[in-house]
Amino acid sequence: MSGTSFRSIVALSGGVGGARFADGLAKVAGSALTVVVNTGDDFVHWGLTVSPDVDTVMYTLGGLSDDERGWGLRGETFETLERVRAFGGPAWFMLGDRDLATHLTRTDALARGETLTQITARLVKSVGIAPTILPMSDGPCRTMIHTAEDGVLSFQEWFVGRRAAPRVRRVEFVGNPPATHQVLDALRSADLVVIGPSNPFVSIDPILSRPGVSDALVGRRVIAVSPIVGGRAVKGPLAEMIPSLVGDAPSAAAVANYYGELLAGFVVEHGDEAAISGLRVHATDTIMKTRADRERLAAEVLSFAESLR
Amino acid sequence: MSGTSFRSIVALSGGVGGARFADGLAKVAGSALTVVVNTGDDFVHWGLTVSPDVDTVMYTLGGLSDDERGWGLRGETFETLERVRAFGGPAWFMLGDRDLATHLTRTDALARGETLTQITARLVKSVGIAPTILPMSDGPCRTMIHTAEDGVLSFQEWFVGRRAAPRVRRVEFVGNPPATHQVLDALRSADLVVIGPSNPFVSIDPILSRPGVSDALVGRRVIAVSPIVGGRAVKGPLAEMIPSLVGDAPSAAAVANYYGELLAGFVVEHGDEAAISGLRVHATDTIMKTRADRERLAAEVLSFAESLR
Numbered sequence: 376m377s378g379t380s381f382r383s384i385v386a387l388s389g390g391v392g393g394a395r396f397a398d399g400l401a402k403v404a405g406s407a408l409t410v411v412v413n414t415g416d417d418f419v420h421w422g423l424t425v426s427p428d429v430d431t432v433m434y435t436l437g438g439l440s441d442d443e444r445g446w447g448l449r450g451e452t453f454e455t456l457e458r459v460r461a462f463g464g465p466a467w468f469m470l471g472d473r474d475l476a477t478h479l480t481r482t483d484a485l486a487r488g489e490t491l492t493q494i495t496a497r498l499v500k501s502v503g504i505a506p507t508i509l510p511m512s513d514g515p516c517r518t519m520i521h522t523a524e525d526g527v528l529s530f531q532e533w534f535v536g537r538r539a540a541p542r543v544r545r546v547e548f549v550g551n552p553p554a555t556h557q558v559l560d561a562l563r564s565a566d567l568v569v570i571g572p573s574n575p576f577v578s579i580d581p582i583l584s585r586p587g588v589s590d591a592l593v594g595r596r597v598i599a600v601s602p603i604v605g606g607r608a609v610k611g612p613l614a615e616m617i618p619s620l621v622g623d624a625p626s627a628a629a630v631a632n633y634y635g636e637l638l639a640g641f642v643v644e645h646g647d648e649a650a651i652s653g654l655r656v657h658a659t660d661t662i663m664k665t666r667a668d669r670e671r672l673a674a675e676v677l678s679f680a681e682s683l684r
Numbered sequence: 685m686s687g688t689s690f691r692s693i694v695a696l697s698g699g700v701g702g703a704r705f706a707d708g709l710a711k712v713a714g715s716a717l718t719v720v721v722n723t724g725d726d727f728v729h730w731g732l733t734v735s736p737d738v739d740t741v742m743y744t745l746g747g748l749s750d751d752e753r754g755w756g757l758r759g760e761t762f763e764t765l766e767r768v769r770a771f772g773g774p775a776w777f778m779l780g781d782r783d784l785a786t787h788l789t790r791t792d793a794l795a796r797g798e799t800l801t802q803i804t805a806r807l808v809k810s811v812g813i814a815p816t817i818l819p820m821s822d823g824p825c826r827t828m829i830h831t832a833e834d835g836v837l838s839f840q841e842w843f844v845g846r847r848a849a850p851r852v853r854r855v856e857f858v859g860n861p862p863a864t865h866q867v868l869d870a871l872r873s874a875d876l877v878v879i880g881p882s883n884p885f886v887s888i889d890p891i892l893s894r895p896g897v898s899d900a901l902v903g904r905r906v907i908a909v910s911p912i913v914g915g916r917a918v919k920g921p922l923a924e925m926i927p928s929l930v931g932d933a934p935s936a937a938a939v940a941n942y943y944g945e946l947l948a949g950f951v952v953e954h955g956d957e958a959a960i961s962g963l964r965v966h967a968t969d970t971i972m973k974t975r976a977d978r979e980r981l982a983a984e985v986l987s988f989a990e991s992l993r
Contacts, residue, residue, distance in 0.1 A: 421788045421789075421792055422788060422791050422792035422795055423788070451763075452761060452763050452781065454760075454761050454763070454780075454781035454782050454785075455764065455781045455782065455784045455785045455788070456785075457782075457785075458781075458782045458784075458785030458786070459785040459788065459789060461785075461810060462785060462786075462789050462806075462807060462810050463806075463810055464785070464788075464789050464792075471763075472761065472763035472764045472767075472781040472784075473763050473764065473766075473767045475764045475767075475781075475784065476763075476764045476765075476766075476767030476768045476770075476771060476773070477767070477771075479730045479731065479732070479764070479768065479773075480730075480768060480771050480773050482731050483730055483731035483773075486731055497771075497772075498771060501770060501771050501772055
């Protein structure tokens, strides 16, 4: 059933960019794919546990996401939010009515003693998704943004609440829970690990820094897709973070340097390959405008990975 | 501002019938009215604390209720419910999207240490309601229905989940929290207490049996509006419960007998007064089809109460 010779592929993903790429991989690799998702952005809102990246991956692979708006569910409504606003409650995070069902089901399941991994598997199954989707950890690891202007903010306070405007001085992960055994098993048995076009500092680093992950990656073939195209981030605040956090101008090369020896190969936009040395590079169209783009890019990435065997 | 000479009126209420009558009282008495509401039907659903009678009173007095459907909010949608159903979650209780904002706000506030009384006051204020609405207690008192066919069920499991079909052998209140001091203060300072046309066994008894309420009612003028009209309940399962629980045929007189010496006066439907003795009775049109009916009935009830001075 799989359009690749890899038997077991693990993709590491944050939100939208990583999710769209994972959707392409899912079309090519089906159930041979496991997506390990950042949970550093998870937070509690209206008393509910919200896992934005896990849900973005689930909605995207389930064909439920609103591709035009770029977040959330297609056909979403906001009746609950408007009433919460009328009650004077917090309305800065756009939780839609359909989306709420996910957070209610998850929060209730966690309160009954299920793990985030278990409830995610249950939700993913009911959506009818072939790949496995794994939160990076079942314990709390919270990405905190140390800003130049506004002190320390949780990721969502910074990213959504302040529209990523305060300059980032440092990223901190509060809480150091291990990767789940499901994540470690998937990594150990993977014949390919692909880091999606997600933000290295706030989407991929939380995964890579989970205890157990570095060891599980020893001997794995790891490649990455650049989230920087022509010096700009395809989505999100990455371009501004690179100079602040690693002292380089924003570029695909800076991302390659940041991942360093972890990578066996790197996929970049046409034109970005010239600045990269000491690493096998594949240059192509990496911007995924359509669903067909996702699958085409995924197939190319897998062919490139096969050429590295 | 008040269309009555009573300075302080307390109404005891369950759900729809009591709420509609309280709405009429609110139109006549404004902020001189305090509604004390049954919380024996409260339950936890999707991890949220739901207070159906408190919400029905709040929505009704706030002009937000769906009078045609007879429950919930006007213009309500059910997007969250449909997704919860798709996830295989419980969908037997119709929580609407707008309604959810109430339960989310309440549950979050309770988790932060607010009392049910405090969060109710906050919600009521934001809806712009002049009367005070008080849950009977801040502690859990759960109405359990001992049935002939299905064992012991929580009120909502019996009433909504089984459509009140299993025959009622006994009503039990599990948990015996006291009335709040706000309820007791309101009762002690009331110059009139009106029991609305609610179910005596499952809506009013939970209030009357809270520790402190009996003492606070000593010396108060208490009148009631019959929930039984011509031998039938205006709404709900009361008519079937009367024979089973007190051995009488369903009638306004049976309700009067049940309340006994608590009552100084009783308001019944035209024609139901003949069977009642030993009690001052006012007969009128008690069925509230329109909002004007509510106000007319409330004004009549208050005039009748004044005649008992």
